[in-house]
Amino acid sequence: MEQVAADNEEALEAWDGVLYDRFVKFKEIVTEGLGAHGEAALTAHPPQAGDRVLDIGCGFGDTSLRIAEIVGDSGSVFGVDVAPRFIETAQKGAAGAGADNVSFAVRDVQVTEFENGFDYAFARFGTMFFANPVAAMRNVRKALVPGGRLTMVVWRRKLDNDWLHRAENVVEEFVEEPEETDEPTCGPGPFSMANADTTSDILLNAGFVEVDLRRCDIPILIGRDLDHAVEFVTALGPAGEVIRLAGDEAEQIRPRIEAALREALAEFEAPDGIVASASTWIVSAKAPTNISA
Numbered sequence: 001m002e003q004v005a006a007d008n009e010e011a012l013e014a015w016d017g018v019l020y021d022r023f024v025k026f027k028e029i030v031t032e033g034l035g036a037h038g039e040a041a042l043t044a045h046p047p048q049a050g051d052r053v054l055d056i057g058c059g060f061g062d063t064s065l066r067i068a069e070i071v072g073d074s075g076s077v078f079g080v081d082v083a084p085r086f087i088e089t090a091q092k093g094a095a096g097a098g099a100d101n102v103s104f105a106v107r108d109v110q111v112t113e114f115e116n117g118f119d120y121a122f123a124r125f126g127t128m129f130f131a132n133p134v135a136a137m138r139n140v141r142k143a144l145v146p147g148g149r150l151t152m153v154v155w156r157r158k159l160d161n162d163w164l165h166r167a168e169n170v171v172e173e174f175v176e177e178p179e180e181t182d183e184p185t186c187g188p189g190p191f192s193m194a195n196a197d198t199t200s201d202i203l204l205n206a207g208f209v210e211v212d213l214r215r216c217d218i219p220i221l222i223g224r225d226l227d228h229a230v231e232f233v234t235a236l237g238p239a240g241e242v243i244r245l246a247g248d249e250a251e252q253i254r255p256r257i258e259a260a261l262r263e264a265l266a267e268f269e270a271p272d273g274i275v276a277s278a279s280t281w282i283v284s285a286k287a288p289t290n291i292s293a
């Protein structure tokens with residue numbers, strides 16, 4: 001295992017443990033539902049054939065495989081993730097798909113000085129969990145060749161992701177997130193780059209130029225039916241985290257919480273399942289052509 005920043009160790013424990021297990025359970029929603037936002041980013045800022053690409057916080061590696069198709073055999077993709085179990089799954093997926101131009105490795109982006117010169121760096125929801133985002137994004141910028149491009153998808157504010165916000169509010173009517181917990185947590189959290197000023201400052205301080213944020217609103221499937229959607233929001237995201245961290249206190253009243261969530265999410269019922277609007281930033285930036293630091 002490569003070096004992990006001390007302040008990312010708890011996040012590693014969460015991502016390689018409980019969060020990995022839950023992501024596996026909801027893999028379809030994560031890769032297909034949220035995948036639409038990743039596709040929109042790749043359409044807005046496509047990598048070029050032959051590009052060498054770094055996929056940051058690659059998770060199951062589905063985006064790495066997708067980008068490998070775009071860059072073709074003359075290009076390559078290197079998917080990195082701090083959690084070894086995600087990387088093992090990604091490696092198996094690439095072997096199963098017979099993709100020769102993709103490789104994966106366990107890396108904490110915050111403390112990794114990448115050797116290769118990448119033309120393009122990509123992340124779908126993979127950059128919001130660094131304890132020190134400027135240090136991590138500086139490593140990404142240094143991994144790029146001069147003029148290389150970063151494209152990343154991050155959540156916009158909770159208010160515009162009503163299903164997440166609503167679910168969290170419902171859960172908080174029953175239990176509160178404890179101030180102290182022995183459970184590992186995932187670091188700054190999914191909304192840490194929701195503020196456009198904060199995110200552009202992080203990137204500028206990391207040495208990027210031409211920072212651009214484009215709002216992306218695409219509805220996503222959050223469950224096959226209401227039961228599935230309730231299962232999803234009580235496992236992952238802000239509501240799921242409150243329940244997990246509240247522990248027994250939440251488990252004792254789980255049926256009541258779930259009933260309230262069913263009611264709150266009923267409005268999103270559609271013919272094909274539970275469909276809710278989801279709002280992200282598609283962020284693009286460049287490594288300067290004359291890099292000094």
Ligand SMILES: C[S@@+](CC[C@H](N)C(=O)[O-])C[C@H]1O[C@@H](n2cnc3c(N)ncnc32)[C@H](O)[C@@H]1O
Nearest residue numbers: 015057058059081082083108109124125126129
């Ligand atoms: C929300 S998941 C997104 C995964 C994937 N990109 C996707 O869209 O399905 C965030 C990912 O970032 C990874 N991650 C968190 N901190 C990291 C770090 N310091 N270095 C590298 N990866 C990290 C996690 O292990 C996790 O796989």
